[in-house]
Each structure stands twice: as C-alpha cells, then as structure tokens.
Amino acid sequence: MSYLAFSKRWANYLAVQTGLSSEKVLILTYVIEVLALNLLSVIMTLLLGLLIGVLPGTAACVITGFIFRHTAGGAHSNSPWRCGVITITIYPLIALLAASLSGLSQLYFDILLAVSMLLGLVAVILLAPVDSPSAPIISPARRKKMKLISVMIVLMLAMLLLILQRSQWVYARQVQLCVAFSIIWVSLMLSKQGYQLISLIDNI
C-alpha cells in the first residue's frame, strides 16, 4: 500500500513508542494520512474563502460537501496534491459564484434551489454510494444503508434550504446558493462525467 512519507514516519514513531503490530501500524498510517490531508485541505479552503471575502459561503460549501460525500462518495483524484488543489479552489469558487448571484430575482433563485435538490436526489437514488478502488464497499447491506442515509441527507439539506428561506440572517441567501451549487458539484462527482473530469485533471 502506498502512503505518503510523513504518515509512515508518524505511524512508525507511534508504533515504536507503544509496541504495535504491523497490521495496526498500517491502520495508523492510513488514518494519519486521511486526517492530516483533509484537515490541511479544509484549513486552506477556508483561508482562501476568507481571503476572497466569502468565508461563510465557503464554510457552507465545505460542510455540504462533507456530509454529502461522507455517505454518497464520489470521484477521487489519484494524487493527494491534485486533490488538494481541487478541494481548495472549488469550494471558494462556488461561494464566489453564489455571492455574485445572491441578488438574483426570487423566481430564478427558487428554480435554482429546486433544480439542485432534484438533481441531488436523483443522483443519490440512481448512483450512491459511489466507492473508489482504494476504499471498496464490499457488503451489499452496507451499500444499501449508505444509499438510504444519502437520500436522507439530501432531504435534510432541502429542509435546511426551506428554513434559510424564512431566515433574516444576512448571509441566508448566499448560503442557500452555496448549498445548492455544492449539491450540484457533488452530484456531478457521482456521475461518469465527474469521473471523466477528475481523470482529465489527473492527466494534466
């Protein structure tokens, strides 16, 4: 199994200190890599969001992406660094787009939200959970459970949009659009076209 040098080094250090078996060292290496890369990606994404003045929107995008992809899965890049670039740029860009469109007329705004929810719902019903060769979902029961949770998450996000619709919060419209655009993005990542896009980026 191929992991980055830093995660191997940290795991080996902890293993030496506590006398772990080689199997446990492998698990430690995996979890250190997952936590460190994701933490770094999230921090850098939020920093970029802050720099371009769309921090609340970027945070909304990251949270939506996390809860959606957690059970629905989706396309992954082969390289952690390319993945970092995608994650760090896409969510602040979505937030920027949402901020620029937040003045949209109510009719178009509502249509956009409805389309995103419908797209998200259809995508999870037809495609979720989308696993990767690095993390295959073996059990059919687990697959079924993840699909059900994915559908529930989309419905919960739809409820959140309805709550935000009545909210007086200054960022409510912006966050609504961020949630909607993030759902469109993560739904795309479930599809064949999403896989093609990520493999195109991998081949750059």
Next chain:
Amino acid sequence: MKYKLFGFAVTLLLLLANITSASACFAGHYQPEVPESLRR
C-alpha cells in the same frame, strides 16, 4: 506518563480509523488506500 499519552493517542487514532473507513469518503477529493482489515 509519556507511554500513557502515546497509548491514548494510538487508541484514539485507531477509533478514528474505524469511523473514517465506515464512510464512503471524507471531505476532500483524494482517498488513501483503506487497509484490508478495515474494508467491509
């Protein structure tokens, strides 16, 4: 004391490994290879 701290860190990380491996993916667009023993 030092051994206990490392032991606690390792236990916590192993618990997190079980939790993260139960999800289809995490926040980012990269998925490290899940060890065989965590695949289900």
